[in-house]
Amino acid sequence: MTAAELQACFDLQHRASRAQPDVPLQLRRERLLRLRRLLDEHGPVLAAAVQADFGIRSPRLTEMADFLLLRALLSHTLRHLARWMKPQKLRTPLYLQPASAWVQRQPLGVVGVIAPWNYPVQRALAPTITALAAGNRVLLKPSEHTPHLAAQLTALVAQLFAPDEWCVLPGDAALAARFAALPFDHLVFTGSSAVGRLVAQAAAQNLTPTTLELGGKSPCIIDADCNLQDAALKIAHGKLLNAGQTCIAPDYLLLPRGREGAFAQAYRAAVARLFPAGIEGNPDYAAIITARHHARLQALLQQAQAQGADVQTVAPVPLPKTKPKAQPALGDGASRQMAPSLVFGATAAMALMQEEIFGPILPVLPYEHLDDALAHVNAGPRPLALYWFGRNPAARAAVLRGTVSGGVTLNDTLLHMAHPGLPFGGVGHSGWGACHGEQGFARLCQQKAVLQQSRWSLAAWCYPPYGARFDRVMALLRRWL
Structure with a gap:
């Protein structure tokens, strides 16, 4: 894949994400169900591809270590997605009353996922599940060490998803470097600490936030x-x-x-x-x-x-x-x-x-x-x-x-x-950010702070011109706060 083709894939998803900043629950669920269908109908093909890439790796091992965790994550996410999407209401302090406040979770836009070779199905699809649940578009770069799996994922995802929803981009380390340099709204990387540093440096050029899972000496x-x-x-x-x-x-x-x-x-x-x-x-x-x-x-x-x-x-x-x-x-x-x-x-x-x-x-x-x-x-x-x-x-x-x-x-x-x-x-040298569960979902959302002011606002008491009334209000607030 050339640099121009890579940029075209990104631009397609970027335009789609900006044209649809809000993604309804029904569409998110439908995308996750399509991903479940990919696992249910094509799991044996994916396991055989992993076997071919490793030389020896039992499909049963892949069923347990990759597919089982993905199915559990899918079920958990589908079960809780509606609640996770709801605005998170917050109590309003006295000096802002009677305003109301909440945190609104919105899709970030385009999420890049750079997957490793060791659990190539699980670590490719787990961040994708969370990203799609959060309403994002996903570009996935599989490891160059698992070419058979990458080829199968590329074909299967293209059958089930539009390229502006989820697209798989196989390639070598040079492609991965260009991939990490794209101005994603978030980039998820799983791999070694040495490569993680390079990914973080590339992402920093675009101020792209990252989730890095890097391992270390556990x-x-x-x-x-x-x-x-x-x-x-x-x-x-x-x-x-x-x-x-x-x-x-x-x-x-x-x-x-x-x-x-x-x-x-x-x-x-x-x-x-x-x-x-x-x-x-x-x-x-x-x-x-x-x-x-x-x-x-x-x-x-x-x-x-x-x-x-x-x-x-x-x-x-x-x-x-x-x-x-x-x-x-x-x-x-x-x-x-x-x-x-x-x-x-x-x-x-x-x-x-x-x-x-x-x-x-x-x-x-x-x-x-x-x-x-x-x-x-x-x-x-x-x-x-x-x-x-x-x-x-x-x-x-x-x-x-x-x-x-x-x-x-x-x-x-x-x-x-x-x-x-x-x-x-991880934490520190073992990475930062989290996948899975509600915290992983929240990380791939924009946590937008919203305050709705009432017709009657105590905040007006703090407007100038300052004088005796202002002093009385400040003295009262000091006792209450």
Whole structure:
């Protein structure tokens, strides 16, 4: 797509949004129902495209990790949309009475969405659902690493939506850079912090507000009274879903010193339970997206081992006659399936403790006291997610009070994102703004302040010329305010 074609797509939606600044509830609902139809009728085609892009990624995994969350978000949004659209009435202070006041939520106009490759359906369509619900037009740029999915989305969206409603624009990183530089009314980006900085800089040239979901190093804290077997299973699931290629995956583990061996044993048992058919060729265990990313993860392990870390590969032995065959027709996916690893003795100097891992590698860091664990978390950038496992209410409260993160799941992993009513987003280096729920809806609306004055207005008492009456009014207001 040329720069002129990209600009033409944007201009079409921009003109449509200005010609229809208010979008009625019925039309918003109808657009969301069309999006639901896309999922219901073409889900298998989209899942097969994701499988082709990854090499190995089970359609069942896509059904659970992408489609389930989208269906929940759609149902929640449709159920609450009428209430969200209503003017938000506010009490009027004494000195402005008898005026009335409210906040009117209006569409912003044209919302750009730059989607990542790791959950390519979910993270493309979730912001789109919220943007359409808010009455906006949407331009969607899928990841260049998922070309099969991008092609399918482009064709399907063109069948169900007019180009001035929602349009998909596939292309490479150069197109993404031009895309981010368009004067959107709002731009939503999901991806790495490094690319997020570039997106924010491009958007700033047009004073375009942004929602950035950037990931980072999300910690997982195990309390002293935690059941290790239960925690290990939930941590393994959160870490190894999509082979660790999840923005809110537990990035490293903090646990009481002396329990490292017990956790390693529990984690191995958990991996064997989750993947009894083994790793290689198992469709339930996704491939690393590209050979380049696979090489990067291997380099992280090699560097850590060279600097003295104890790297333990967790490779479950497949049950007899249950190991699925690799699918060579889908490329080299089996060669990019990376076995889980635990890393003990990691230090701050190692690259795997300095950057988001985004793979099936879990560093395990011991701590003496809970305050030490919290200090470690607070010494780094604020994470997108934080996890805590334990039964002590006082410890739980200390963790919630003593840390700042985008979201928290207690005694499990990932699930705060699955709640369609909770805002999902980061803070600081892990991003800003929120998607999902009413807060995500409100972010993609203009919160227009409206005050309607009455025929009789106390404000007139504050008009000049100032004199004794003005002084009496001010003295009275000082006592009431």
